[in-house]
Amino acid sequence: MAADVTHAFRGTFYHTPSYGRLDALRDVVVVIQDGSIARIAEGSEEAAVRDEYGLAEVRQLEASQYFVPGFIDTHVHAPQYHYTGTGTDVPLMEWLRKYTFPAETSFQDLDAARQRYSLLVKRFLANGTTTAMYYGSLHLQPNLVLVDSIERLGQRAVVGKVNMDRHSPDDYIENTSDGLRDAEAFVTYTLDKKCSRIQPCITPRFIPTCTPELMKGLAAIASKYGCHIQSHISECCGEVNCVREMHPDYASDAAVFEEMGLLTSRTVMAHGTLLSDEDIRHLARRGTAVSHCPLSNFIFGDAFFKVNHALSLGLKVGLGTDVAGGISPSMLSAQRMAVVNSRCLRAHKLAKDVITFKEALWLATVGGAQALDMSDRVGTFEVGKEFDALLVDTNLGGTSGPFDVFPGEDDDQRFEKFINLGDDRNLIEVYVQVGPSSSASDRTSRTPPWRFSVRGSDYAVVGTDMQTLLSLGYPSPNRVKQACTCP
Numbered sequence: 008m009a010a011d012v013t014h015a016f017r018g019t020f021y022h023t024p025s026y027g028r029l030d031a032l033r034d035v036v037v038v039i040q041d042g043s044i045a046r047i048a049e050g051s052e053e054a055a056v057r058d059e060y061g062l063a064e065v066r067q068l069e070a071s072q073y074f075v076p077g078f079i080d081t082h083v084h085a086p087q088y089h090y091t092g093t094g095t096d097v098p099l100m101e102w103l104r105k106y107t108f109p110a111e112t113s114f115q116d117l118d119a120a121r122q123r124y125s126l127l128v129k130r131f132l133a134n135g136t137t138t139a140m141y142y143g144s145l146h147l148q149p150n151l152v153l154v155d156s157i158e159r160l161g162q163r164a165v166v167g168k169v170n171m172d173r174h175s176p177d178d179y180i181e182n183t184s185d186g187l188r189d190a191e192a193f194v195t196y197t198l199d200k201k202c203s204r205i206q207p208c209i210t211p212r213f214i215p216t217c218t219p220e221l222m223k224g225l226a227a228i229a230s231k232y233g234c235h236i237q238s239h240i241s242e243c244c245g246e247v248n249c250v251r252e253m254h255p256d257y258a259s260d261a262a263v264f265e266e267m268g269l270l271t272s273r274t275v276m277a278h279g280t281l282l283s284d285e286d287i288r289h290l291a292r293r294g295t296a297v298s299h300c301p302l303s304n305f306i307f308g309d310a311f312f313k314v315n316h317a318l319s320l321g322l323k324v325g326l327g328t329d330v331a332g333g334i335s336p337s338m339l340s341a342q343r344m345a346v347v348n349s350r351c352l353r354a355h356k357l358a359k360d361v362i363t364f365k366e367a368l369w370l371a372t373v374g375g376a377q378a379l380d381m382s383d384r385v386g387t388f389e390v391g392k393e394f395d396a397l398l399v400d401t402n403l404g405g406t407s408g409p410f411d412v413f414p415g416e417d418d419d420q421r422f423e424k425f426i427n428l429g430d431d432r433n434l435i436e437v438y439v440q441v442g443p444s445s446s447a448s449d450r451t452s453r454t455p456p457w458r459f460s461v462r463g464s465d466y467a468v469v470g471t472d473m474q475t476l477l478s479l480g481y482p483s484p485n486r487v488k489q490a491c492t493c494p
């Protein structure tokens with residue numbers, strides 16, 4: 008029994024078991040065994056817990072530290088990461104042609120793909136994204152590199168090869184049968200890894216670039232393997248008008264996706280700013296989720312997504328950064344944007360309720376877990392759930408952190424400050440399933456075996472030889488392997 012125990016912590020654990028409710032489990036002992044939470048006990052029971060699990064020690068968190076569930080980003084375009092923060096000067100349909108398709112095409116250079124995907128996954132982990140739903144690119148091989156990178160670096164992910172067989176550039180398009188063949192090859196490659204952290208996803212880019220034949224074929228593959236599905240729905244006027252012209256017999260994007268068999272309880276549709284109530288009710292009946300991407304909706308969306316209204320109609324809603332249409336990879340930023348989005352709705356008298364930081368945190372954790380059909384595994388701290396968690400320190404000292412704390416502030420105020428003002432500097436350790444994730448342990452080790460500094464750059468080391476990495480305290484390949492329970 009004792010040999011299986013990976014970690015035991017004593018301290019405060021914050022989570023949002025229901026929408027709008029922030030619970031602090033104060034002074035609890037949490038035992039993590041085989042990557043999952045085996046026990047949550049009162050601090051006063053520490054001695055008994057140590058005996059029961061044969062623990063030499065329980066790590067006591069410092070007063071300024073607490074755990075929060077890892078963030079779940081339900082919409083990221085992996086091959087757009089390298090131009091994040093640039094090029095949002097034109098509307099969506101033009102943006103795709105001007106920036107996106109050329110950028111994604113360049114991933115056929117597999118060395119570039121390897122380097123960029125490694126940086127992407129590390130950056131997202133450093134920002135606390137323990138789970139991501141990734142769009143890949145069109146070509147099969149770079150997507151396999153993406154899956155390999157995620158596996159190696161220890162993130163949890165749902166990943167899809169993009170399909171598009173019309174209205175696309177001549178050098179960034181596939182024919183229908185090749186697209187279906189490659190989509191299935193991607194699914195089997197990912198499933199064959201038997202890595203419980205990584206699941207494949209069927210990914211018709213969006214209706215304008217997919218023929219009905221392709222969409223129906225993809226739905227059949229999803230059904231054959233029980234896969235997740237992701238796409239974009241009712242995202243802006245340009246896209247919606249294009250679909251109305253292409254599919255005049257269907258009232259909405261939702262009606263087209265329904266006809267193609269792509270609305271399932273494992274489907275996540277990004278944006279949805281222009282969904283009607285009827286569409287939302289239909290998605291809810293199918294168990295399909297929407298990834299709310301407030302930042303990119305501000306840039307491309309033409310409308311605000313009404314989170315509370317959608318939830319009230321029974322829709323599952325997660326939160327997404329939508330890198331690179333969203334210009335920040337940070338889910339803390341996405342949470343703040345979700346709050347601002349709701350305030351814009353109120354200011355424009357389009358909705359009454361604003362959402363609070365607690366509701367935004369729920370969207371970034373539990374809402375995402377529900378959208379990805381993982382709520383039995385992650386999103387809160389409960390016995391039996393896997394330990395995807397962020398160790399937050401609100402008091403980094405001097406000006407080395409993003410905000411100041413003052414005497415007299417209680418834990419809850421400091422927590423609120425972290426959500427509203429914090430950044431990756433406050434995330435001193437990142438755990439996925441077993442943890443620390445190999446990304447966290449990619450950082451220069453402070454006090455082995457479990458404390459890893461997030462400060463200091465690890466991004467410059469790509470391509471450095473293994474001996475140098477080891478001398479810097481980086482994990483050996485064996486240690487990376489141990490950080491994952493997958494065979």
Ligand SMILES: O=c1[nH]c(=O)c2nc[nH]c2[nH]1
Nearest residue numbers: 084107212213239303332
């Ligand atoms: O924000 C977006 N990013 C994309 O890459 C994309 N493709 C279709 N629709 C899209 N929207």
Ligand SMILES: [Zn+2]
Nearest residue numbers: 084239277329
């Ligand atoms: Zn998108």
